[in-house]
Amino acid sequence: MSIQYKSIKDLNNMLLSKEISHKELITETFALIESKKNLNAFITLNKDAAIEKAVLLDRKKNESMLAGIPIAQKDLFCTKDLRTTCGSNMLSTFIPPYSATVISNLENAGCISVGKTNMDEFAMGSSNETSFYGNVENPWGVNLVPGGSSGGSASAVASGIVPAATGTDTGGSIRQPASLCGITGLKPTYGRISRWGMIAFASSLDQAGPMARTAEDCGILLNEMCSHDIKDTTSLNEHIPDFTKNINQPIKGMKIGIVKEFDLSKLDNEVVKVFEESKKYYESLGAEFIEISLPNISLSVPTYYVVAPAECSSNLSRFDGVKFGKRCEDPKNLEDLYIRTRSEGFGDEVKRRILIGSYVLSAGFYDAYYKKAQQVRRLIKNDFDEAFLKVDVLMSPTTRGAAFEAGSKGSDPIQMYLEDLFTIPANLAGLPALSIPNGFVDSKPIGLQLIGNFLEESKLLQFAHSFQQITDFHLKTPSGENI
Amino acid sequence: MDKKTVTTIAYLSRIALDEDNEDKITTDLENIIKFVDQLDNANVDGVEPLTNPLEKKAQTREDKVTAENRKETFLDRAPKSNEDYFLVPRVVE
Numbered sequence: 001m002s003i004q005y006k007s008i009k010d011l012n013n014m015l016l017s018k019e020i021s022h023k024e025l026i027t028e029t030f031a032l033i034e035s036k037k038n039l040n041a042f043i044t045l046n047k048d049a050a051i052e053k054a055v056l057l058d059r060k061k062n063e064s065m066l067a068g069i070p071i072a073q074k075d076l077f078c079t080k081d082l083r084t085t086c087g088s089n090m091l092s093t094f095i096p097p098y099s100a101t102v103i104s105n106l107e108n109a110g111c112i113s114v115g116k117t118n119m120d121e122f123a124m125g126s127s128n129e130t131s132f133y134g135n136v137e138n139p140w141g142v143n144l145v146p147g148g149s150s151g152g153s154a155s156a157v158a159s160g161i162v163p164a165a166t167g168t169d170t171g172g173s174i175r176q177p178a179s180l181c182g183i184t185g186l187k188p189t190y191g192r193i194s195r196w197g198m199i200a201f202a203s204s205l206d207q208a209g210p211m212a213r214t215a216e217d218c219g220i221l222l223n224e225m226c227s228h229d230i231k232d233t234t235s236l237n238e239h240i241p242d243f244t245k246n247i248n249q250p251i252k253g254m255k256i257g258i259v260k261e262f263d264l265s266k267l268d269n270e271v272v273k274v275f276e277e278s279k280k281y282y283e284s285l286g287a288e289f290i291e292i293s294l295p296n297i298s299l300s301v302p303t304y305y306v307v308a309p310a311e312c313s314s315n316l317s318r319f320d321g322v323k324f325g326k327r328c329e330d331p332k333n334l335e336d337l338y339i340r341t342r343s344e345g346f347g348d349e350v351k352r353r354i355l356i357g358s359y360v361l362s363a364g365f366y367d368a369y370y371k372k373a374q375q376v377r378r379l380i381k382n383d384f385d386e387a388f389l390k391v392d393v394l395m396s397p398t399t400r401g402a403a404f405e406a407g408s409k410g411s412d413p414i415q416m417y418l419e420d421l422f423t424i425p426a427n428l429a430g431l432p433a434l435s436i437p438n439g440f441v442d443s444k445p446i447g448l449q450l451i452g453n454f455l456e457e458s459k460l461l462q463f464a465h466s467f468q469q470i471t472d473f474h475l476k477t478p479s480g481e482n483i
Numbered sequence: 484m485d486k487k488t489v490t491t492i493a494y495l496s497r498i499a500l501d502e503d504n505e506d507k508i509t510t511d512l513e514n515i516i517k518f519v520d521q522l523d524n525a526n527v528d529g530v531e532p533l534t535n536p537l538e539k540k541a542q543t544r545e546d547k548v549t550a551e552n553r554k555e556t557f558l559d560r561a562p563k564s565n566e567d568y569f570l571v572p573r574v575v576e
Contacts, residue, residue, distance in 0.1 A: 097556045190536045204535045233541040302519040313496060320497075322569050327562035333572050335497075343499040351498055352508070356515055358492045359484075369519065374532030376525045381533055413511055414518050430536025 003028045005160035005483045008217045012065050022054040022068040029070040029114055032161045039137045041146075041155040043075050044083045045115040053112050066224060067110030072156045072165035075116035076123055077103050077208070078197040082113075086199045087121040087131040087149075090345030091325050100197025101229045102166065102208050109224040117152030117165060121347045122316065123173055123201045125149050126419035127406065130349040135406050138181055139478040140444050144403040147177030147419075153211050154181040160477060164212035164221055168198060170205045171304055172398075172423025175435035175449060178211055179398035182437045182445025184464065184474060185211040186218045189455050190430030191236035194229035202311035203234075205304075205427045213483075214474055215436060215464035219244035222457060236455075243458050247465040252286030254463075257391035260293045262422065268401050271446060274439030275397050278448050278467070282395075285466050290391055294383040299376050300425040305417060306360050306373035307428070312350075313357025319345060352413060381429040388453040393463055395450055396422045398435040402444035422449055432457045436464045437473035445473070484513040 003011065003025060014020045020028075030047055050070070057068045078084050078096035085091045099107070107113060120130040128136040128151030136151040138144035139159035146155040150167030154177035157165050167174040169187035178185030186209045193208045200206060210221035222243045229235040258279075264272050279289065321327035321341030328344055331337035346354070360369035387394060400421060409415045426433035431451055438448035448467075452460040468474050475483045489509050493500050500508055558564040563571075 095560055097553060097560060230542070230544055234535065234537055234539075236537070237542075296525065299522060299525055302521045305515060305519050306522070317497075321562060322571055323557070323561050325562070331572050334574055337572060338497040339499050342497050346498070348504075351496075351500075352511060352515075354496045354498060355489070355492050355508070355512060358496045359488075359512070359516070360519075362492065362495065369522070371532055372522050372525070372527060373519075374534055375527035375530040376522055378530055378533035379525060379527070381536065411507075412514070414514060417518075428536075 004032060005213070005477055006163055007213055008065065008069050008163045008220050011069055011163055015068055022057040023051060025068060026050050026054040026070060026112055026114065029162065033115065036159050036161055039139060039155050039159060040134050041117055041136055041152040041159070041161070042072070042115040043085055043087070043118050043133045043152070046082055046113050049082070050112045050114050057110070062110060064110040065220060066106070069111050069164070070114045070162050071106060071111045072115055072117045072153055072162045073103060073113050074150050074153050074166050074168060075119055076168050076199050077166060078199070079103055079113060079116065082116065084116065084199070085133070086123070087119040087133060088345065088347070088350070089132040089326060090319050092132070094325050098197060101194035101227065101231065102225050103197065105224050105227055106166070106221070114162065117150070117156055119152055120149035121350050122199070122312070123149040123168060123170055124312070124349050124353055126172070126176055126416050127409070128152065129406055130347055132347060138403045140182065140403060143405050144444065145180065145406050147180035147403065149173040150177050150211065154178055154183060154185070157181070157183045157211055157213060158478065164210060164217055166208060167211045168206060168208045169427065170202050170308060171427050172420035174209045174211055175398050175423045175433060175447070176419060178435040179447025180403040180445070182473070182476065183211060183213055184215050184218050184434065184436050185209065186222065186434040186457065186460070187426065187432060188222065188226070188457050189236070189432045191234050192457070193225050194227060194232045194235045196229055196231040200315040202308040203315060204311060205308060215434070215461050215468055216244060216247060218434070219247060219461045238455060241458055243461055246458050247462050249462055250286065251463055251466050253288070255288050255290055255391040256282060257290050257292035257387055257394040259297065259394055259396055260291050261295070261297050262396050264397070267397065268441065270441040271397055271401055274441065274446060275448070278438045281467060281470060285470065292387045292391060292394065294380070294387060296376060296379040296383050297425050300380060300428055301417060301421060303373045303376045303380065303428060304424045305356070306369050307377065309353040309357035310361050310370050311357070313354045313361065316350070316354055349413070377428050380425060384429045384431060392459060393450045393452050395448065398422060398447035398449040402441040402446045426451050430454070432460055434460050434464055436467060437476070438467070438471070439473060445476070484509065484516055
């Protein structure tokens with residue numbers, strides 16, 4: 001029996017009923033990876049260790065629903081003794097001596113890490129085209145990008161290789177690829193999941209999260225991914241609920257905000273049509289719609305492109321060729337070692353963002369850019385605080401359109417930056433947000449974004465699960481059949 | 484943003500720019516800076532900067548060694564090292 005496109009719950013049932021052994025499940029997963037090699041979704045595989053763990057699981061009784069479930073890990077999480085590249089030449093030889101907290105949490109719950117997924121270099125990109133390891137294909141069409149930066153994770157889930165994958169989201173890197181690949185992806189509240197062992201891009205924005213076919217599977221994973229971690233000073237010390245407990249509760253009478261300033265008239269008609277249809281589904285579930293004004297939200301993308309590069313330029317200064325990662329050949333002196341290592345190790349987009357960061361942080365420009373961006377960031381957060389006094393969630397399209405062809409955004413970086421127009425605000429405010437498949441444009445999937453209030457992932461999953469009970473967009477597969 | 488500024492920030496970032504590409508990079512950076520100049524439209528008088536969405540004080544812990552010494556592992560995985568140190572080109576003659 002095929003394991004392709006199966007959910008975590010399905011696979012768990014197959015394992016419990018002995019329809020399949022742990023070893024067979026993992027062996028089958030690697031056969032799927034091999035047959036879908038053309039997607040270039042993985043950078044490094046973990047085959048021997050994965051099969052070894054499966055064999056051990058076959059020998060004992062397992063209580064956890066995640067025991068033996070194959071998971072693809074974004075190559076941004078450090079994995080002990082398994083190469084971690086972050087999509088960069090800089091880390092092409094990096095073998096971490098430890099695992100990220102979130103990886104340990106999942107593996108301790110029984111998950112089997114089958115490999116490390118391709119991604120935009122250091123998570124900087126929205127199409128997976130900046131990876132040193134080549135583009136990732138979106139399984140929904142030849143030469144279509146999967147989105148980014150968690151493009152390999154999205155492609156691996158959408159093609160049914162694995163039921164779920166990890167991603168990270170700094171400005172939309174979970175939600176945008178989820179939208180473009182027709183899967184469900186959740187960025188939790190900033191601080192919910194430990195950032196320890198996640199290779200840092202922009203520390204005040206970065207957050208890990210689950211990517212899966214259904215909202216329910218995202219909740220199952222999130223339950224294990226979250227923990228209070230003293231090794232991350234921004235890790236939240238808050239109660240961690242069972243995120244799946246309330247997903248079957250009706251949303252009748254709950255309020256959804258539609259953001260007035262998100263100007264949908266500039267989007268493709270088909271995208272707007274799909275969005276309007278989604279509103280009708282929610283109406284049929286008994287939700288009420290309220291127009292909400294977030295007056296400063298139009299400044300989100302410019303704010304982000306000051307804050308994120310500034311933090312990136314500081315974080316990426318650690319890559320100097322001394323303690324780990326790549327080092328240039330035959331450096332003449334220490335400065336030559338730094339400059340050549342960094343010039344050879346980083347790709348164009350990463351360099352561009354480091355330069356912007358150094359510029360906005362430099363003396364004379366700090367107040368005009370960095371400080372100002374942080375002030376606007378507060379205004380944006382205040383707008384959200386106000387909005388959540390009136391509504392339960394905010395709703396918008398996740399992306400401006402469906403997946404585009406590789407190379408089609410041209411050489412103007414700003415065109416690519418605008419891909420994250422709808423997703424960036426949640427990162428600036430630290431709020432949880434998710435994307436669920438809500439329709440098709442030109443036979444390509446697109447997603448619906450829901451943004452929740454601080455720590456309200458459960459409510460978001462409840463809204464997403466309700467939608468998935470009356471629609472089947474999340475069950476469509478690139479190969480044509482419904483699951 | 485002119486070529487001279489770009490050269491300076493490239494040096495501050497310890498990145499050497501490809502000469503053939505310098506014009507393109509200068510234009511890109513200029514456009515990005517123009518794009519973020521939209522922030523001038525916001526009235527931020529008296530607004531406290533938000534550096535982190537949690538706005539919590541960094542947590543502290545007791546000053547106690549919690550990690551085991553894994554010097555050998557770290558040195559082993561470095562690009563160049565001997566039994567005690569990471570090695571770099573000679574700094575003092």
